Amino acid sequence: MNRGDLYRVAHPSSRDPKRSRVFVVVSRNILIASQFSTVICAPIYSKYHGFSTQVQLDIDDGLKHSSSIHCDELVSLPKSMLTDYIAELSITKLAELNDALKVALNIE
Numbered sequence: 851m852n853r854g855d856l857y858r859v860a861h862p863s864s865r866d867p868k869r870s871r872v873f874v875v876v877s878r879n880i881l882i883a884s885q886f887s888t889v890i891c892a893p894i895y896s897k898y899h900g901f902s903t904q905v906q907l908d909i910d911d912g913l914k915h916s917s918s919i920h921c922d923e924l925v926s927l928p929k930s931m932l933t934d935y936i937a938e939l940s941i942t943k944l945a946e947l948n949d950a951l952k953v954a955l956n957i958e
Contacts, residue, residue, distance in 0.1 A: 851875060851882050851889070851929065851932060852875065852879055852882065852938065853875055853876065853877060853878060853879050853882065853944075854874065854875065854938050854939035854943075854944045854947065855874070855875045855932075855935065855937075855938050855939075856872055856873070856874050856894070856911075856912060856913075856935075856936040856937050856938065856939070857872065857873055857874075857875070857891075857931075857932040857933070857934055857935055857936060858870050858871070858872050858934040858936055859871055859872070859873055859927065859931050859932065859934070860931075860934075862893075862925075862927070862931070870934075871893055871894070872893075872894040872913065872917070872936060873891035873892065873893055873894060873925075873927065873932070874891060874892050874894060874919050874939065874947065875889050875890075875891055875932070876889075876890050876891060876892050876921075876924065876947065876951060877889040877890045877891075882929075887928055887929055887930070888926045888927060888928050888929065889926070889927060889929055889932070890924055890925070890926055891924070891925055891926075891927050891932075892919050892920060892921050892923065892924055892925075892947075892951075893919075893920055893923050893925065894907065894913070894917050894918065894919050894920070895917060895918060895920055896915060896916070896917050897918065898916065898917070898918035899918075901922075902949075902950065902953045903920070903921045903922045903950050903953050903954040904918040904919060904920055904921065904950060905918060905919040905921070905943060905946045905947050905950050906918050907919065907943065911937060911939065911940070911943060912936050912937025912938075913936070913937075919947060919950065921947070921950040921951050921953070921954035922954050924954070
C-alpha cells in the first residue's frame with residue numbers, strides 16, 4: 851500500500867448508499883508503513899464539479915468511467931478495508947492531488 855493507490859472498499863460507511871466506493875490513499879508513506887491501523891483516504895465519485903479541491907480521473911487512471919477525487923471529504927479508513935487494489939495514480943495525477951489537498955486544507 852502506497853500514497854496514491856486506489857482501492858475499492860465494500861460498505862465504507864452506513865451513510866454511503868453504494869455497496870462499494872473507490873478511495874485513494876493520501877496518507878504519507880511513513881504512516882502507511884507504521885503500526886497505525888488506519889490511513890487517510892479521499893473518496894472518488896462519478897460526479898466532477900470543477901472545484902479546485904477535486905481531481906478529475908478517467909479510464910486511463912484505472913477506473914471504469916470518468917470520476918473525480920473529492921479532497922473536501924477526507925476519511926480515516928482501517929488498512930484492513932483496503933484489500934481490493936485497482937491502480938496507482940500517475941505522477942501527474944499525484945501532483946494534482948497534492949494541489950487539491952493544499953486547497954482543501956488551506957495550506958499555502
